[in-house]
Amino acid sequence: MNALQIHPEKCTGCKQCELACSWVQTGGFQPSRSLIRVHIFDEQASYAPYTCFQCDEAWCMQACPVNAIDVDEASGAKIVLDEVCVGCKLCVIACPFGTIFFDKPGGVAAKCDHCAGDPACAKVCPTAAIEWTQADPGAWIGPFGDRVDRDYRAAEEAD
Amino acid sequence: MHGWTGCVLRVDLSTGAIGREELNPDWARDFVGGRGIGARYLWQEVDPQVDALAPENKLIFATGPLTGTNASCGSRYMVVTKGPLTGCITTSNSGGHWGPELKFAGYDLLILEGRAERPVYLWIFDDVVELRPAEHLWGTGVFDSEDAIRRETGIPGTSVACIGPAGENLVRYAAILNDKFRAAGRSGVGAVMGSKNLKGIAVRGTGAVSVADPSALMAAQWAQKQVLSEAPLTSEGLPAYGTLALMNVINEHGALPTRNYREAQFEEAEAISGEELAQTRLAANKACFACTIACGRVSRISEEGRARYTLNTSPRNWKHATEGPEYENAWSLGADCGVADLDAILKANTICNDLGLDPISLGATIAAAMELYEGGVLSEEQTGMPLPFGSGDALVALSEATGYRRGFGDDLAEGSKRMGEKYGHPEVFMGVKGQEFPAYDPRALQGMGLGYATSNRGACHLRAYTVAAEVVGEPEPMDPRATEGKAQLAVDMQNISTAVDAAGLCVFLTFGNTLSDLTPLVAAATGIAYDDDALVRAGERIWNLERLWNLRAGIDPSEDKLPKRMLEDAIPAGPARGEVSRLAEMLPEYYAVRGWSPDGRPDAAKLAELGLG
Numbered sequence: 001m002n003a004l005q006i007h008p009e010k011c012t013g014c015k016q017c018e019l020a021c022s023w024v025q026t027g028g029f030q031p032s033r034s035l036i037r038v039h040i041f042d043e044q045a046s047y048a049p050y051t052c053f054q055c056d057e058a059w060c061m062q063a064c065p066v067n068a069i070d071v072d073e074a075s076g077a078k079i080v081l082d083e084v085c086v087g088c089k090l091c092v093i094a095c096p097f098g099t100i101f102f103d104k105p106g107g108v109a110a111k112c113d114h115c116a117g118d119p120a121c122a123k124v125c126p127t128a129a130i131e132w133t134q135a136d137p138g139a140w141i142g143p144f145g146d147r148v149d150r151d152y153r154a155a156e157e158a159d
Numbered sequence: 160m161h162g163w164t165g166c167v168l169r170v171d172l173s174t175g176a177i178g179r180e181e182l183n184p185d186w187a188r189d190f191v192g193g194r195g196i197g198a199r200y201l202w203q204e205v206d207p208q209v210d211a212l213a214p215e216n217k218l219i220f221a222t223g224p225l226t227g228t229n230a231s232c233g234s235r236y237m238v239v240t241k242g243p244l245t246g247c248i249t250t251s252n253s254g255g256h257w258g259p260e261l262k263f264a265g266y267d268l269l270i271l272e273g274r275a276e277r278p279v280y281l282w283i284f285d286d287v288v289e290l291r292p293a294e295h296l297w298g299t300g301v302f303d304s305e306d307a308i309r310r311e312t313g314i315p316g317t318s319v320a321c322i323g324p325a326g327e328n329l330v331r332y333a334a335i336l337n338d339k340f341r342a343a344g345r346s347g348v349g350a351v352m353g354s355k356n357l358k359g360i361a362v363r364g365t366g367a368v369s370v371a372d373p374s375a376l377m378a379a380q381w382a383q384k385q386v387l388s389e390a391p392l393t394s395e396g397l398p399a400y401g402t403l404a405l406m407n408v409i410n411e412h413g414a415l416p417t418r419n420y421r422e423a424q425f426e427e428a429e430a431i432s433g434e435e436l437a438q439t440r441l442a443a444n445k446a447c448f449a450c451t452i453a454c455g456r457v458s459r460i461s462e463e464g465r466a467r468y469t470l471n472t473s474p475r476n477w478k479h480a481t482e483g484p485e486y487e488n489a490w491s492l493g494a495d496c497g498v499a500d501l502d503a504i505l506k507a508n509t510i511c512n513d514l515g516l517d518p519i520s521l522g523a524t525i526a527a528a529m530e531l532y533e534g535g536v537l538s539e540e541q542t543g544m545p546l547p548f549g550s551g552d553a554l555v556a557l558s559e560a561t562g563y564r565r566g567f568g569d570d571l572a573e574g575s576k577r578m579g580e581k582y583g584h585p586e587v588f589m590g591v592k593g594q595e596f597p598a599y600d601p602r603a604l605q606g607m608g609l610g611y612a613t614s615n616r617g618a619c620h621l622r623a624y625t626v627a628a629e630v631v632g633e634p635e636p637m638d639p640r641a642t643e644g645k646a647q648l649a650v651d652m653q654n655i656s657t658a659v660d661a662a663g664l665c666v667f668l669t670f671g672n673t674l675s676d677l678t679p680l681v682a683a684a685t686g687i688a689y690d691d692d693a694l695v696r697a698g699e700r701i702w703n704l705e706r707l708w709n710l711r712a713g714i715d716p717s718e719d720k721l722p723k724r725m726l727e728d729a730i731p732a733g734p735a736r737g738e739v740s741r742l743a744e745m746l747p748e749y750y751a752v753r754g755w756s757p758d759g760r761p762d763a764a765k766l767a768e769l770g771l772g
Contacts (some may be wrong), residue, residue, distance in 0.1 A: 009443075010447035012443075012444050012445055012450075012451065012453035012455075013445055013446055014446035014447070014448065014450050014451065015256075015447055015448055015449060016229060016449060016451065019228075019229040019331060019449060020229065022367075023229065027369075027373060028367035028368060028370070029227055029228050029229060029367060029368040029369075029370075030263065030365070030367035031263065031316075032263065032316070032364070032365035032366075032369070033365075033367075042338075042339060042340070042480075043480065044480070045442040045443040045445075045457040045459075045480040047443075047445070069191065069470075103365070124229070124424045125451075126231075126384070126388070126451035127453070148630070
């Protein structure tokens, strides 16, 4: 099954992914409604697009008291069923990664649904920092974390 | 409205009054946005004779209809005001995220009037607009000010545009910085902001930019980005080396002004080139909002350099990362001062960002001072330090002194024209209308000389980038030494660049895109049936309006000139050896192509034709 693989070291911080995602959500350009967010760490010369990992053990799903978060069979993504969601925000609290949002009109939660199997963010990324590819959704985070850790230690030693 | 938000935010700093008004739709159509609509409002509201630093001058931040859209490079805003360096209408452009945030907050334009009694900053969060005290930030650099303002707003995603001590101290070429490293750099817009006691403008928008024809816009932006991803400069050159890719190229053409324009080749250009930066100091490429090119350089001072220079970008700056240098800055702080130390350049460039200075004018002014020092006009007593060409330490020390107007920095803060005049040597000023030249020798590239002389904001490379034709060969190669055809080239480029500025796009995308790639974007966003001709016409209209402003401000057409050194002193060595600028051959033709009178004034018929009558 495909997943979004993120390569922060390729990201330039342009936010085309946010624009594309918000376009899918709203039909306009509104990064505040994007379900993928680029974090800009100027001091670290690092930019990181960041969205739902589609956890196997999805805490958002487990926390939801009305079963409004379901698995989309086709894409494997966890999706919010708008008509079921009662807007209690327990999923927002439960998500350890902060990738469930509550900005949508209608008072329902919103999260990345992989655009039903054709994610707009990956398509527009000019540097292939976001890839839609066959992989475990969390596969990129380990090596990335190791690299950041290594850089940090190296910098500390250099000082 | 689509593309535009349709709303103008007006803040009277004297009274604290905050008002919203409808964007004039006729002006929006005719002047498009950004530089154009800013000029139209300035024309309407500010007497060109006003003192640039008086409360009666206004400071306009203007976005374009494509700012905040997903068009590549749709990040730009333009600061429009009367500039204290030139006395001309001043249009300084910046990218980053500030312009799009203003659009998302719901405003096309922000007009600032009057003068606050005490230092303040403006906080815009969608409909919430308030002036907040900034006395505690006065005197603080850009980096710390931005961090502090962001902390105080508490809203993630807030973008801050602010001035540093240079703007507060009314340095005539003080810049406005946003997102720490992006600058509305030239002509002293930061001093205007400082004169208004306005430290910064923090903005966060959660709203949307809507477009008139979504499917047309999507098609146009895919096509536009496709071109950028295939053109050599925008897909390879700029991502690999940033604008600094030009250093070796321009040097090889013998057009790299060196040691205050006395030479046109720098023997150590290699040491300050994009290739050198990429190999030894580049940490990452950085893009402005929506940019698919990412020419921004995030760089680190070398380990050896770290022993001499520390960067004060942030206490958490564990990678010792800063941004830059751009080609222009590496030239002005480097070749023009004879400095081949990339670490000193990075340090000086970082000081410019933190104190809020235009590195082009700063470097060029220091270069002029170095010439005076070596000529025995300035003594070490006057400058406070030895000031030979090539001294990286003097460059760094004087960059800081200038931002604070300390010691000799107080003279440098006036720019090289006034500094040269003060010491009885006006001939060391290398620029036009009070503004220092950028990094292309107009003797080696004839078109650039004409572009500098006729630019409405004083010497500028971005108004008519004839380098594209004269060096790169785009859209068609032209002989850099020839004057034939340069008038038409300059006019065409001026009009097109003006239209790109007005749309809210970055002129760098013209390294790949032609106007025909961009017109469908503007049309789809606004729902107005612009074609290429209409946008060129809008560019021409804006250009003429700026010219009218300058004429009314008392800038005589006789100011369309170059320094004697460019006209009489031949380039001593290199491929362009023996060349001088032949401006006199091009200028009358330029006026004719513009449809102006032989003495350089738009006549009534021209103005009527452009709807400016």
